[in-house]
Amino acid sequence: MDWDDLRIFLAVARAESLSGAGRRLAMDASTVGRRIARLEGAVGAALFLKTPTGYQLTAEGSRLMAPAEAAELAATAATEAVTGEAGLTGQLRIGAPDGCANYLLPQVARDLCDAHPGLEIQIVALPRVVNLTRREADMAITVSPPDAGRLMVQRLTDYHLHLAGHADYLACHPPLRTLADLRGHRMISYIPDMIFDRELDYLSATGVEGAQISSNSVAVQMQAVRAGAGLGIVHDFALPFAPGVVPVLTDRIALTRSFWLVRHADDRASRRLTLLAEALAQGIRAEVARLEGPRPSARDGRA
Known part of the structure; x- marks a missing residue:
């Protein structure tokens, strides 16, 4: 079974649509559909059921998720083993509430990209909690710690x-x-x-x-x-x-x-994401301290 087909399978499972997976993969939706059809032919079973709300996993597709994610982790670990410190490249998608996304992350992203020229940062500003299980982002900043899911949670500032x-x-x-x-x-x-x-x-x-x-x-x-x-x-x-x-x-x-940094538990083994999480945490803390400055003084509202 081709790893690249599994990569596409995971993208569709997480996005629940061909177009959403295509955007994440920088691939045309029709190409994504053809690759899924090829994978289904190889395994001899339908992996998705097309519904009015999107592509839902069949029973066979659900059984494929765990080995596909294990292959994803193995591929990531192999890449990091070869690239080492230089592995702080590629795409990093960060989900955040829009206050953080608007006023903090642009400066932090600038500094990270300056330090790691091969890094591409995507900032997802959503008026809701980003779903890491569906891989809407690689990591998320939240305003309260989640109490469910297989997640790693770190208090930022x-x-x-x-x-x-x-x-x-x-x-x-x-x-x-x-x-x-x-x-x-x-x-x-x-x-x-x-x-x-x-x-x-x-x-x-x-x-x-x-x-x-x-x-x-x-x-x-x-x-x-x-x-x-x-x-x-x-x-x-x-x-x-x-x-x-x-x-x-x-x-x-x-x-x-408080801001909290949240990552999927399966990413614990990724040295690249751990290093990027540490750099992101340091950047957020420094930027909040810089912008807040001295505590504001009282004003009675008169001219």
């Missing part, structure tokens, strides 16, 4: 958030001295039923029941705050990217959260 508004908005609205003063202000936050992790429920810290402007994207929320649309809980590490946005009520509203 704490980060901080504060209520903030643009100076122009604050100059035109009532001053902020207590939490009760928030009733006279427009709030910006997450869409409640699209909060995919309890750690993202920031609005509850303000005591305000609802937001007038909401989005499932941290970056969109920050842009709304920057546009003077209202007040929102923002990451301290995002403040350098938003001139004019200043923290308010810092003595009353101060949140601390």
